[in-house]
Amino acid sequence: MPRPTRFDVLIIGSGQAGNPLATALAKAGRKVAVIEKYLLGGSCINYGCSPVKALLSSAERVHQVATAADYGVKASAPKPDFRAIVARKDAIIQQKRDGVRDNLTQEQSGITVFMGHARFRSARVLHVQLNTGGEQELTAPLIFINTGTRAAVPPIEGLTESGFLTNVDILDLKQLPEHLLILGGGYIGLEFGQMFRRFGSRVTIIDAAKNLLEREDDDVCQAMRAQLEADGVEFVLEAEVRRVSRNADGEYTLTAGTSAGERRLRGSHLLVAVGREPNTDDLGLETTGVETDEKGYVLVNERLQTNVRGIYALGDVHPGPQFTHLAYDDYRVVRDNILHRKRRSAKARPLPYVVFTQPQLGRIGLSEKQARHEKLEYRVATMPVRVVGRAQETGFTTGFMKVLVDEKSHIIGATIFCEQGGEIMSMIQLAMAGGLTCDDLQNTVFAHPTWAEALNNLFAKLVKAA
Structure with a gap:
């Protein structure tokens, strides 16, 4: 060489x-x-x-x-x-x-x-x-x-031998699955689940956890599940998949242990989305x-x-x-x-993210679960989207908005589960980066009727966390 x-x-x-x-x-x-x-x-x-x-x-x-x-x-x-x-x-x-x-x-x-x-x-x-x-x-x-x-593959008996789809493989399907089984209730599983259900597939999401998106607050998990169930997605939670098999016709059978006993779930396609x-x-x-x-x-x-x-x-x-x-x-x-000789750190930076279901879930800063874990004193405001004028006019009335503020009225977290949730979350992120208080946003003159206008009423609902 x-x-x-x-x-x-x-x-x-x-x-x-x-x-x-x-x-x-x-x-x-x-x-x-x-x-x-x-x-x-x-x-x-x-x-x-x-x-x-x-x-x-x-x-x-x-x-x-x-x-x-x-x-x-x-x-x-x-x-x-x-x-x-x-x-x-x-x-x-x-x-x-x-x-x-x-x-x-x-x-x-x-x-x-x-x-x-x-x-x-x-x-x-x-x-x-x-x-x-x-x-x-x-x-x-x-x-x-x-x-x-790359997609993580769980050590389940028969899974490798049976074959399965990852987030890469499923993008290149040429025919719509008749019944898509999704192993994993994280954001990848939820996005694909709602997508294929709307395309016309029957969809079942299986997860070992009690809630979807288990790192989120319970109200977020419940709202997300309710929305996807309304779309027709089926859920089997608190289920430990023990075996996977596939017959000569290509049909999958997942054998899972649940609190109600053993269940066998059958489908035409299997997507594994349990992590990376x-x-x-x-x-x-x-x-x-x-x-x-x-x-x-x-x-x-x-x-x-x-x-x-x-x-x-x-x-x-x-x-x-x-x-x-x-x-x-x-x-x-x-x-x-x-190149610029500036000391810049990758630690302690903001973590915005969006789950692109419909409605979207936009998140920035702390959840209530995280704030309680850190033993922080905070106030919280929660408002259903159905009271927002823009939601009523567009028909996108599903979901809610939630914000957390500290003792100095600075925003420390926001969860926006509604139409354009990612964009609304980004506005709050900008306010957090600029040091604006909840009072500043509550009194800002937003154009009517926009989604942003909801922030006027949202921050008016702040109460001390229980």
Whole structure:
């Protein structure tokens, strides 16, 4: 093997942290190599946020047609063309992939893309097995691991032998499932569950927990379940799946233990959505001395540095919440620390997130469960969406808004479960970032009739938490 090709920077993985970092470092004059094993753009573009939200938009259109009579509009029953729905998704994603490729290969000089699998030979050298069959060895003083995660597979008897869908596989189905079984009641399972139910599949969600989204407050879990049940989604909770089998016709049978005894659940398709695990097991980290936790996530400090000088970890591959917006902020942390000599930390940053069911669940800051765990004194306001003028006019009356404020009237958390919940949550996040108090928002003149106007009345309902 010839001597390794020298670069200033090696980035393993082209996700939401790696791509902008490559561009920023190249603009600063660094010679950058990006190594991508699968598809440029990472999980968000290829099998996460973008394709799922594109499909969810189609499901929302189906629901709008199905409920048109409620608005005085006569329409025939919707007939989803599943192949056309998937084709629309594919076109959107291909455009995004092309944009990433152009950015990395044409729009910015100083970046070299290697399509293949990277593995550490040492703390400074990567061996790349190219997808075309060749090999390369690369070296640099700075190496960034941005390899993301994959679907976790629970150790259930018969599961591997029976085969199953992951969040990646289900995006490429060409036919609508007759009955989709979903193992896992987290946000991935809920989004796919409502989506496929609206497309016309029968859907059953199975989870070992007592509540959906068990990290959320009970009122959120109950409201989410009620909405999806209204859509026709079936739930089997507090169920331990012990065996999975599949017959000659392709039908799945899940045998689960429940409080009411053993149940057998049958369906045409099975989606496993019980969590994620990091793509670190085949990186050769043992040759570097880089420390990982018991699950394989790469341990980092507040500047995203590993314990080995010059090696960093970005995005979902290190411990913590797994969201695209946090991965992008990882890029900003590294950019500022390396290029701008600003000491910026990845710790104690805001954690906004949205579950893109309909209605959406937007969350920022503390939940009541978290506030009580931290023994904080707080006031809370809860308001049903049905009293909001904009909700009444649009017909989106399901859900509620909840905010928590501290003793100084600063907002410490918000849960917005309603139409445009993510956008309303983002307004509250901006207020929190700007140090505005609940009194400021209660007295702000918002345009009428908007969703934002609901904040005037919401903060008027604050009471001391019990």
